[in-house]
């Protein structure tokens with residue numbers, strides 16, 4: 001696969017998370033007074049997209065939110081994510097004349113840096129909102145460490161929760177294996193994927209998921225790259241693997257799984273009989289990277 005195809009969307013460019021500052025509350029507050037700051041309102045992982053600036057809404061004045069979440073530094077500029085409650089979100093939508101919407105709708109309109117920042121603040125916000133109460137004792141959590149730690153009334157700590165998932169392009173000679181789920185848009189096909197289970201290595205997860213969904217056994221599993229995927233909390237771990245057999249049997253999870261040659265897939269994409277995952281997904285990198293290779 002060429003290097004260009006490995007340029008996975010949503011990766012950090014210049015943002016320095018400066019994580020050592022998160023727990024230094026006084027130092028962080030002092031810096032905040034001296035530096036240029038950008039505050040991004042976020043509501044259930046969503047932002048307000050501003051067409052005319054090809055960016056999400058942000059401003060230099062803080063919001064009155066529960067906690068300003070320090071994302072990091074871009075040069076000398078400090079970036080914060082501000083989780084809004086229902087009332088604050090409605091008020092802001094009225095002021096700006098636009099609604100909070102999903103990053104999926106405008107990710108490709110953002111430059112790489114802004115796309116990364118939006119994805120990061122989305123993941124942080126969804127984790128905070130889904131963990132209002134402590135899973136150990138049930139008391140209310142509060143944000144600390146500038147939004148990166150939750151602490152309950154009995155001081156039980158929690159840190160952002162990430163769910164590892166594998167995604168894999170399986171090949172067999174000049175063919176690749178793609179599938180679709182019934183709930184996906186018509187004609188949409190993608191690489192097989194699934195969550196890593198407790199006690200399982202990621203390579204074992206690749207073998208199990210592919211075999212469960214297609215009956216195809218795999219070997220020569222090669223790591224391709226990773227992509228944070230907070231929809232709501234996944235980290236996609238991408239692989240390329242070779243198939244040991246060709247006889248597909250689809251399980252209940254999938255509506256269809258098929259082998260495609262490069263020629264077939266290129267023609268079907270051109271004619272609109274098949275669509276693949278959007279350009280901002282690692283599945284797109286996997287499929288397009290394979291399509292650009294030459295048949296053996």
Ligand SMILES: [Zn+2]
Nearest residue numbers: 134137152156
């Ligand atoms: Zn607790």
